[in-house]
Amino acid sequence: MxxxxxxxxxxxxxxxxxxxxxxxxxxxxxVAIPIVTGAILLMVRHETRLHAGLAVAGLxxxxxxxxxxxxxVLDQGPLxxxxxxxxxxxGISFAADALGASLxxxxxxxxVVCALFATADIGAVGRRYGFYPFMMLxxxxxxxxxxxxxxxxxxxxxxxxxxxxxxxxxxxxxHKQLDGxxxxxxxxxxxxTLFLTATxxxxxxxxxxxxxDIARKADGLxxxxxxxxxxxxxxxxxxxxxxxxxxxxxxxxxxxxPRIVTAALFGGVLTKVGVYALxxxxxxxxxxxxxxxxxxxxxxxxxxxxxxxxxxxxxTDLRRVLGFVVISGVGVMLAGLALGTSExxxxxxxxxxxxxxxxxxxxxxxxxxxxxxxxxxxxxxSGLYTSNPLVAAFALLLMLAVAGLPPASGxxxxxxxxxxxxxxxxxxxxxxxxxxxxxxxxALGRVFILAVWRPRVAADPEAPASxxxxxxxxxALSLPVVVMGLYPxxxxxxxxxxxxxxxxxxxxxxxxxxxxxxx
Amino acid sequence: METIxxxxxxxxxxxxxxxxxxxxIIRILLGVSIFSNAVxxxxxxxxRVVREVPPIxxxxxxxxxxxxxxxxxxxxxxxxxxxxxxxxxxxLVLAFRAYQELGTDxxxxxxxxxxxGEDLPPLGY
Numbered sequence: 001m002x003x004x005x006x007x008x009x010x011x012x013x014x015x016x017x018x019x020x021x022x023x024x025x026x027x028x029x030x031v032a033i034p035i036v037t038g039a040i041l042l043m044v045r046h047e048t049r050l051h052a053g054l055a056v057a058g059l060x061x062x063x064x065x066x067x068x069x070x071x072x073v074l075d076q077g078p079l080x081x082x083x084x085x086x087x088x089x090x091g092i093s094f095a096a097d098a099l100g101a102s103l104x105x106x107x108x109x110x111x112v113v114c115a116l117f118a119t120a121d122i123g124a125v126g127r128r129y130g131f132y133p134f135m136m137l138x139x140x141x142x143x144x145x146x147x148x149x150x151x152x153x154x155x156x157x158x159x160x161x162x163x164x165x166x167x168x169x170x171x172x173x174x175h176k177q178l179d180g181x182x183x184x185x186x187x188x189x190x191x192x193t194l195f196l197t198a199t200x201x202x203x204x205x206x207x208x209x210x211x212x213d214i215a216r217k218a219d220g221l222x223x224x225x226x227x228x229x230x231x232x233x234x235x236x237x238x239x240x241x242x243x244x245x246x247x248x249x250x251x252x253x254x255x256x257x258p259r260i261v262t263a264a265l266f267g268g269v270l271t272k273v274g275v276y277a278l279x280x281x282x283x284x285x286x287x288x289x290x291x292x293x294x295x296x297x298x299x300x301x302x303x304x305x306x307x308x309x310x311x312x313x314x315x316t317d318l319r320r321v322l323g324f325v326v327i328s329g330v331g332v333m334l335a336g337l338a339l340g341t342s343e344x345x346x347x348x349x350x351x352x353x354x355x356x357x358x359x360x361x362x363x364x365x366x367x368x369x370x371x372x373x374x375x376x377x378x379x380x381x382s383g384l385y386t387s388n389p390l391v392a393a394f395a396l397l398l399m400l401a402v403a404g405l406p407p408a409s410g411x412x413x414x415x416x417x418x419x420x421x422x423x424x425x426x427x428x429x430x431x432x433x434x435x436x437x438x439x440x441x442x443a444l445g446r447v448f449i450l451a452v453w454r455p456r457v458a459a460d461p462e463a464p465a466s467x468x469x470x471x472x473x474x475x476a477l478s479l480p481v482v483v484m485g486l487y488p489x490x491x492x493x494x495x496x497x498x499x500x501x502x503x504x505x506x507x508x509x510x511x512x513x514x515x516x517x518x519x
Numbered sequence: 520m521e522t523i524x525x526x527x528x529x530x531x532x533x534x535x536x537x538x539x540x541x542x543x544i545i546r547i548l549l550g551v552s553i554f555s556n557a558v559x560x561x562x563x564x565x566x567r568v569v570r571e572v573p574p575i576x577x578x579x580x581x582x583x584x585x586x587x588x589x590x591x592x593x594x595x596x597x598x599x600x601x602x603x604x605x606x607x608x609x610x611l612v613l614a615f616r617a618y619q620e621l622g623t624d625x626x627x628x629x630x631x632x633x634x635x636g637e638d639l640p641p642l643g644y
Contacts, residue, residue: 152595159602166609176632178617183629185610186547189603190539193551196558196599203595204565257632316640378640446640454644 015085026072027081027094029065030104030143033058038136048127052119055132059112059139066105066143073101074497078511080149088149088512089210095149095512099349099498103276104146106353110268110360110477111139117364117473118261120466126259129171135265138164145273149512151199152209154277158192158241165270168262169254180254187250191240195277198233205230212512214285215505222288231289234281235297242274242330245304251327252311256319256376260367263319267326268360272352275333282337283345284502290340298338302432305331309436312443318366318376321447322359325402328436329355332417335429339420345499347416350491354409354484358401361477364470365394369451371465375458378447383456388467392452394474399444401481404437409484412492524564531557544614544624551610555603559596566592 011017037058044050073079078097082088096104115135122131141161148154165188169181199209205225206214218227236247243251251271255263282290290297308328315321329351336348366376372388373381385392401408414433421430484491501508531553538550566589574587618624621631 152598156598156602159606163606163609166606166613170613173616173620175620178613178620178631179629180632182544182613182617183626183632185606185613186544186551189551189606189610190554193555193558193603196555197561200558200562200565200595203562203592204567253633314639316638379638382644450641450644457644 014087014090016082016087016091017085020081023072023079024081026065026069027079027096027147030062030069030108030147031094031140033062033065034136034140034143037061038133038140041133041136042130045128045130045133048124051127051132052115055115055136056112056119058136059108059115062139062143063105063108063112066101066108069096070098070101070105070494073098074494078501078508080511089208089213092153093149093210093212093512094147095212095508096147097498097501097508097511098494099276099279099501100146102349102494102498103272103352103356104143106356107142107146107269107272108139109480110356111135111265113364113473113476114261114265114268114360116476117264117367117469118259120469121259121261121367126171130167131171131259131262134164134167134171137161138168138265142269142273146276149211150209151202151211151214151281154280155192155196155199158195158273158277161270161273162188162192165266168265169258171259171262174257177257180257184250184254187240187247191237191247194233194240195237198230198237201226201233202230210512211280211285212509216509216513218285227286228289228292231282231286231293234286235278235293238274238278238281239300240274242271242278242334243304243327244274244300244330244334245307245327248304248308248327248330252320252323255323255326256317260319260363260370263322264360264363264367267322267363268356271326271330272333272356275330275337275348275352278334278337279345279348279502283340284505284508287340287505290337294338294340297334298426298429301331301334301338302429303331304328304334305436306432306439309439309443313439313446316378318369318378318381318447318451319363321378321443322362322366325362325440325443326355326359328440329359329402332414332433332436335417335421335433338429339417339424339426341420341424342496342499342503343416343423344420345503346492346495347413347420349495349498350416350488351410351413353491353495354401354413354481357477357480358398358408358410361394361398361474361481362402364473364477365391365398368467368470368474369395371470372467373451374464378450380458381451382454382458384452386456390471391467394471394478395448395452397478397481398474399448401485403441403444405441407482407485409481409488409491411485412488413495416492520568521564524560524568528557528560528564531560542626544617544626544629547626548607548610548614552603552607555599555607559599559603562592562596562599566595 081094082091138161144157240247305328312321312324336344401410404410404414418430535550535554571588
């Protein structure tokens with residue numbers, strides 16, 4: 001097809017020619033705003049006074065953008081934006097559906113609170129070593145993972161938040177941080193490299209990396225292609241990221257070592273990215289393979305939740321208790337994935353929202369308790385009820401929430417998951433969820449009794465840290481916990497929309513490839 | 520050609536897994552490095568190995584006039600190399616610092632974060 005020099009070429013078959021709309025900015029904003037803020041923070045590295053304000057402002061802007069994005073997605077369906085104008089599947093698409101947009105919103109909300117809390121927790125030295133830039137880049141990676149529509153791009157975002165999390169983890173360079181970070185870094189790198197292996201094989205099979213394109217081609221290839229192998233590799237890789245038993249040992253080795261606000265951010269956000277990636281690949285791309293693997297995933301889920309919480313029962317360090325509680329929560333989320341039904345997935349997604357907020361709040365609570373009681377150890381921490389009744393109130397609420405008791409938010413997702421397990425004829429999975437709830441009540445009830453109710457056993461710390469900023473952060477996170485517990489309908493409907501968004505692959509394909517939906 | 524490459528990839532994976540099963544951080548790191556190269560070779564092989572011209576459209580044409588090589592695997596590998604190299608550099612420094620501070624590169628001896636024989640929480644008060 002020869003063309004004369006200077007002749008106009010019709011590019012509309014290959015490129016987006018319309019100018020970018022405000023909706024495009026909405027999709028890319030939750031990623032772009034943290035990256036830009038992170039870059040600005042690096043430029044003003046020496047002006048540590050400015051860091052906190054800039055970071056909070058950037059995260060608030062990202063939060064607003066996320067709220068706009070979720071409102072728009074709930075109102076008008078998934079939103080697709082294509083990078084560099086090349087039409088999908090050649091350009092990299094960002095595709096925000098109800099699942100990605102809602103998780104990105106909750107993650108950013110948690111990050112705003114952590115950034116606020118860090119203003120007191122991270123001193124000038126920590127800022128100088130780049131706490132806030134790392135945090136912003138990590139949030140960019142997390143939001144990018146939730147919003148991208150391209151599986152190789154998902155890998156890149158995984159690495160973006162992974163390398164930033166290394167930076168956050170070693171900040172301070174204590175001995176145990178170096179120890180924890182070595183294990184965290186190596187095992188997580190192996191996990192993401194496995195993800196890349198799966199993606200390489202997937203590219204060889206499908207010849208495409210766009211998730212919508214993969215979903216629409218999967219049915220035609222299922223006869224001959226080893227799709228089950230791919231699904232198993234993704235299960236292993238993302239199971240490692242999500243800290244599912246038996247590939248969860250990096251988490252209790254590292255999550256108690258960094259600054260408490262870093263631990264709060266990690267415990268709240270990072271494992272849920274693994275769960276999200278499992279939902280996205282297994283439910284949307286490989287549903288028949290998920291059915292094949294559901295028995296295995298159900299056992300993994302039950303083992304993760306029960307063994308996780310038994311680990312929590314054996315710990316003395318409050319932060320290590322919480323690390324095991326994070327693992328146990330991942331098990332509960334995997335139960336919904338094993339069921340694969342709309343109700344089970346709704347429970348999983350609701351639990352993910354709940355777990356992000358509650359785990360962050362619990363780590364921050366541990367930080368406040370340490371500031372007041374001078375220790376994280378359950379044999380020393382005591383007497384907080386008499387000295388700080390407000391801390392006791394927050395502790396009670398958050399522990400009820402994570403155990404799944406009313407009036408807090410943990411109740412409803414567990415109810416949904418138990419009912420979904422009974423409906424699909426797996427009463428033992430329902431039993432595992434309930435037993436985990438019971439053991440969580442025991443583990444955290446003991447924390448409450450020892451740290452809060454017990455009369456003071458050790459001398460008061462000489463200069464207890466001022467808890468007021470901690471109160472603000474805990475109040476900001478407890479409010480959604482109570483609201484989701486007392487009035488769960490809106491959250492359930494969002495989670496249901498999110499579950500149906502991944503169950504209904506044709507609708508997703510139709511938004512990425514509108515011309516096909518029109519035919 | 521694919522067969523030879525696939526066999527090479529298999530050897531790479533086997534060597535890397537063997538090294539990563541070691542107790543010593545430095546051997547694990549060598550394993551990780553070979554692991555990421557095994558994956559890069561996998562991408563290269565999965566992208567189909569063909570003897571074709573580079574995908575450059577001659578002047579005056581709208582589309583290439585013959586079958587060209589697939590540039591995408593190389594873009595993917597380049598991205599993966601950049602990422603894995605930078606993380607590997609970080610890991611090397613981290614492992615060296617850990618060796619300096621903890622005095623060992625044996626993972627059995629690295630028990631600072633999770634000390635052995637920790638007390639159980641109090642049973643009552």
